[in-house]
Amino acid sequence: MNKTTYALVVLFVINTMNFFDRVIGGALGEPIRREWGLSDSALGALGTAFTLLYAFVGVPLGRLSDRAQRKSILGGAVFVWSALTALSGLTRTYWQLFATRLGVGVGEAACAPAATSLIGDLFPPAKRARAMSVFMMGLPIGIALSYFVGSYVAHAYGWRAAFFVAGIPGIFAAIAAMFIDEPPRETRGAAAASAAEKSPWRTLLTIPTLWWLIVSGALHNFNMYALGSFLAPLLMRYHAADLRHAGVMTTIVYGLSGIPGLLIGGALADKWSVKRRDGRLLVAAIAIAISAPLMFAALARPAKDTLLFVILGALACAFMYVYYASVYATLQDVVAPSMRGTAMALYFFAMYVLGASFGPLATGMLSDHFTRRAAAGALNLEPFRGAGLHSAMYVVPLLSILLALVLFAATRTVARDMERV
Numbered sequence: 001m002n003k004t005t006y007a008l009v010v011l012f013v014i015n016t017m018n019f020f021d022r023v024i025g026g027a028l029g030e031p032i033r034r035e036w037g038l039s040d041s042a043l044g045a046l047g048t049a050f051t052l053l054y055a056f057v058g059v060p061l062g063r064l065s066d067r068a069q070r071k072s073i074l075g076g077a078v079f080v081w082s083a084l085t086a087l088s089g090l091t092r093t094y095w096q097l098f099a100t101r102l103g104v105g106v107g108e109a110a111c112a113p114a115a116t117s118l119i120g121d122l123f124p125p126a127k128r129a130r131a132m133s134v135f136m137m138g139l140p141i142g143i144a145l146s147y148f149v150g151s152y153v154a155h156a157y158g159w160r161a162a163f164f165v166a167g168i169p170g171i172f173a174a175i176a177a178m179f180i181d182e183p184p185r186e187t188r189g190a191a192a193a194s195a196a197e198k199s200p201w202r203t204l205l206t207i208p209t210l211w212w213l214i215v216s217g218a219l220h221n222f223n224m225y226a227l228g229s230f231l232a233p234l235l236m237r238y239h240a241a242d243l244r245h246a247g248v249m250t251t252i253v254y255g256l257s258g259i260p261g262l263l264i265g266g267a268l269a270d271k272w273s274v275k276r277r278d279g280r281l282l283v284a285a286i287a288i289a290i291s292a293p294l295m296f297a298a299l300a301r302p303a304k305d306t307l308l309f310v311i312l313g314a315l316a317c318a319f320m321y322v323y324y325a326s327v328y329a330t331l332q333d334v335v336a337p338s339m340r341g342t343a344m345a346l347y348f349f350a351m352y353v354l355g356a357s358f359g360p361l362a363t364g365m366l367s368d369h370f371t372r373r374a375a376a377g378a379l380n381l382e383p384f385r386g387a388g389l390h391s392a393m394y395v396v397p398l399l400s401i402l403l404a405l406v407l408f409a410a411t412r413t414v415a416r417d418m419e420r421v
Contacts, residue, residue, distance in 0.1 A: 003181040010176045011115045015138025017170045018111045020146040021085040024166045026229045027150035028159040044364025047229045051356040053102045058109035058345045065341030070114040075177035077110035082170025089163035117341040120332045121183040133266025133325035140258025144251045151247020200342045209334045209417040212410035214350040219403040221355030223396045229360035237386030239306050257314040261321030269326040277415035280326045285407035287322035292400035334417040366392035
């Protein structure tokens with residue numbers, strides 16, 4: 001195995017653990033809610049705790065990725081978030097769990113800026129989307145493993161044991177990161193580098209495509225985190241699945257579906273980028289446009305029709321995953337190499353503050369609203385929580401339509417921004 005391949009494999013493993021630990025709270029959401037008698041708003045706030053701190057800490061860590069050794073940043077970050085994930089298993093109150101999830105966000109905030117900056121220097125532009133798709137393969141595989149392993153461990157030993165299991169592999173990933181051969185940073189002109197050093201934030205905010213990508217990231221992350229937090233509870237409440245079966249179905253819909261989406265999407269994005277400058281964004285826009293009616297059709301299935309829900313939901317999510325390989329590679333194309341970590345941190349700040357932090361919380365609040373409306377004054381809301389959450393989840397296909405329009409708008413500016421770089 002050559003040095004470049006080793007680096008990409010390690011980055012993939014780190015990203016797998018990143019998402020394994022990130023969504024384990026969603027996989028265990030229903031037993032946690034029941035033990036502590038939480039509302040869906042409180043359950044969604046656990047995801048918001050993680051994402052808000054993730055976003056704010058990510059900005060300085062992204063800037064650090066442009067200045068310091070990236071493998072050291074990654075190794076330290078993996079160790080920190082893995083230890084805090086395991087610590088979540090020792091919590092005895094909602095606020096203790098809230099605090100540990102905040103800490104996990106601090107550790108994971110370093111992953112994407114440092115890792116994508118490394119990939120930008122390890123691979124030439126023509127191969128970058130495919131390399132990015134391999135790295136981002138950690139997203140669906142990590143999510144799939146989190147729901148599958150988490151639900152089975154929680155069923156057998158309780159939800160706290162699942163947090164212990166989630167924290168262990170990250171220690172080995174942290175050690176492996178230290179053996180990555182740090183590549184030299186790519187350069188593209190003294191003038192651009194000088195401008196970036198003087199005012200990186202101002203320079204980045206003069207890139208029109210980056211603005212469109214920021215808006216798209218907020219919309220996409222709203223949807224992905226809404227699904228991550230509430231897909232398993234939806235299957236348990238509305239479709240009457242138990243914890244294990246809900247975990248398996250969520251593994252398929254939200255996790256494994258991403259593998260073909262990333263692989264095919266990354267290959268198509270690279271192929272179209274050779275033919276036209278806006279090719280990658282066109283692939284993303286078309287894929288998201290297709291995902292919206294598929295997700296609507298999945299949600300329209302009646303209660304307990306889990307077979308068609310899983311098939312249609314998995315197809316919708318597969319098209320949603322195309323976004324990552326296409327858009328992340330495009331961001332590398334329109335930003336000077338000396339600002340890639342900073343640009344990724346800025347992009348992630350908007351994604352998480354405006355998107356991921358609102359996704360679980362807003363969906364939970366919508367669910368509580370529709371639950372109260374379905375209850376029509378009844379004191380016991382529990383029998384109506386399935387119908388309430390089901391109604392709230394329709395926000396996902398609606399925002400996907402808006403996301404597709406934003407990505408089509410970005411195709412109008414990307415060629416000019418690539419020329420600038």
